[in-house]
Amino acid sequence: MIEISNLTKSFGKHKVLDNITFRVGEGEVLGFLGANGAGKSTTMNIITGYLSSNEGKVLINGINILEEPEKAKKLIGYLPEQPPLYLNMTVSEYLDFVYQLKGIKLNEKAEKGEKSEKQQHIEEICEMCGITGVYKRLIGNLSKGYRQRVGLAQALIGNPEVLILDEPTVGLDPVQIIEIRNLIRELGKKHTVILSSHILSEVSAICEKVIIIHNGRIAAASVTDKLIKEFQDSNRLRLTAEGDAQELVKTVSVIYGVDSVEIDETKTNSSAAEIIIRTSKDVRGPIMSRLVEKNIGVINFGLDTVSLEDIFLKYVGGESDEGSIQERAE
Amino acid sequence: MKAVYKRELNSYLNNPMGYVFLGIFVLFFSVIFCYINLYSLVSSNISYTFSYMIYAMLVLMPLLTMRLMSEEKAQKTDQLLLTAPVKASSIILGKFFAAMTLVLLALVFTLPHIVILVIQGNPGFLVTLLAYIGFILYSSVYVSIGIFISSLTENQVISAVLTFAIFMGLLALEILFVPGIQSPTLYKILSGISFASRYSDFSMGVFNLTSLVYYASAAFLFLFFTVRVTEKRRWA
Structure with a gap:
């Protein structure tokens, strides 16, 4: 067409x-x-x-x-x-x-x-x-x-x-x-x-x-x-839970199948911690039961979703409008 | 072309500008007519009035042509016109004829003056007709130059001032410089391309084919330039 x-x-x-x-x-x-x-x-x-x-x-x-x-x-x-x-x-x-x-x-x-x-x-x-x-x-x-x-x-x-x-x-x-x-x-x-x-x-x-x-x-x-x-990585999970972030990392990282755990500092505060978990297989079940076992209050748990926004920013490299204006001026 | 013509004509008649043009035209015409035809020369030849109207058109014409192309650009409506399945030439012709229609409309208001001449004297049909034809041809050159200048800028004021300056310059050149030129060849060339001297043929009741061709081709030339300018913008 x-x-x-x-x-x-x-x-x-x-x-x-x-x-x-x-x-x-x-x-x-x-x-x-x-x-x-x-x-x-x-x-x-x-x-x-x-x-x-x-x-x-x-x-x-x-x-x-x-x-x-x-x-x-x-x-x-x-x-x-x-x-x-x-x-x-x-x-x-x-x-x-x-x-x-x-x-x-x-x-x-x-x-x-x-x-x-x-x-x-x-x-x-x-x-x-x-x-x-x-x-x-x-x-x-x-x-x-x-x-x-x-x-x-x-x-x-x-x-x-x-x-x-x-x-x-x-x-x-x-x-x-x-x-x-x-x-x-x-x-x-x-x-x-x-x-x-x-x-x-x-x-x-x-x-x-x-x-x-x-x-x-x-x-x-x-x-x-x-x-x-x-861009959606099904092996990336995002977990928000009550309590101390370091404690949470310790609890989760020992589970079989979890490759690495990192703290999302921007969203972590004194009352709740948010962590990103990288896994080699889907271990949502074991993580959940472990959290319940430890009596940790889960606020949010799921795949780390990627929006078109993230993709866009990735391609555009996070450049703002000012960046492109500057480029033009050059 | 018809769509653009209709829109343009409506826009003249729905705006003060069209009426300002008509009003001032009739006012100038009446004043000049009273002074020249009725008072000073006491002649039944309407072409005397028309030869003075040419100076009035210096001011009036820019009113008519200044917005024709520049307004489209400023309002971005040229995007509609130029992406529609029509040729640039038919858009410009539509605008040209709309402006010419307004000139004709203004001339309709001069007919009562002719009636006065017929009652009071013997104006002669052909002489009067030629005066009108000459004036229409002269106006067509003005309109086409005006559209051309309007196509060069987005700003209506610049368009109007530039159009006025160019008309003024042309007339000044013809009146002040050409008569003083010593070299006969140069004089012949310059007076040959002079707009105003061509008009005197018509005003003397002489139908000169070369003058007709001259005016028509001058109008065509500037309309052609306008089309080129409009199309060239795409490549800029």
Whole structure:
């Protein structure tokens, strides 16, 4: 569906994208993860034909975006980072404009007592994005969350096969975020979706595949679950219990199968200790019975879970935004 | 193109800017008309008024063209336009025709003056028609230069000031420098490319095909430049 090969893009001397290659199959939802300034938006702008790359090519359904831009763009619905809204138009005028701009030809004549196809199409989208209530209002008077939804509605007009969404949940409140996520998941069943985000839980909730991009390079690309599993070490246990940490280590380390025990100093305090246990096999049972035997109150015990956050930090190397800004300044 | 044209025209008519343009245009036109046609020259030839309107357009045209491209860039709506399945040229043509429609609309308000001339004298149909055609052609060059400059900056104020400065410079060059040039070849070349002197043909009631071609190609050239600038941004 979407094939991207060897994309390279520089703004002046600064290389924003360096040899990006990936493909997204039909009906897949791909998450694009990266810190600010990693190159997410630039990649999306290139895919949609707003920018062009210095090297490499983009194929949408086999159509090269540079060679047959109109044909390729017809397949894409794009929600840029900042929704491209005309503030002095009402939502209805705006969506009507986008409809015409995209050159969509649905039957505009209404049967008696019925709505025209065009009307139905637009109303359906408004319903999905939850903007029916503000349909007649000026976009300039809408809140950020509503503007974001109007931006999303704009991308959906004409039912494009590919949806490119740049941080679609930015500026929404928690309830709206859940709604939009559900909507995107729903859309992912019929459309090919690329979505960028710096919120990792979002990507793991919506996307089947994830690409982590860092400093213009692909740091990791995998199926989301697989990526987590790769990092998930079933031989790492985390135990929080009452009492002294040293005592706890002594108690646990004598158990057969336990390789090493270390104290998580950051989470250990006077009333409770937290330790990380490395084992060569699953010894959760023996540890538990030993703790009960010793009459130690267990607060929490289980696998040391790895979140996408940890993985991300591992790839990005714990660099903060300041780090990448500094790099740019150099 | 139709979608952009409609949106742009609506935006003129839903904003004060369109009415400011129309209002000032009609005001200038009426004042000049009263002074030149009715009071000073006592002529029924409307082209005298139009040749002064060209100076008024120096100020008025930037009002019309300053936001055409720069506002899109500032609001990031160019991302919508340029990722939509339309050519850059049809986007720019849509904007050009919207601005031209406003010029035509302004000209509609000048028709009552013609009625006065018809009642009071004999303006001559062809002479009047040529004056209008000439003015429309002249405006089209102004609009295309204005769009071009608007495409160079995100800032509407810079766009307006730059457009004004360039129109002003062109006119000053034509009026102040060209007549004083000694070398006949240089004079011929410079007066040949002068916008204003071409207009005098139309105002004298002479239909000159070269002038028509000249204006049309000048407008085309700057629209073409605008398309190139818009497309070039992708490669920046």
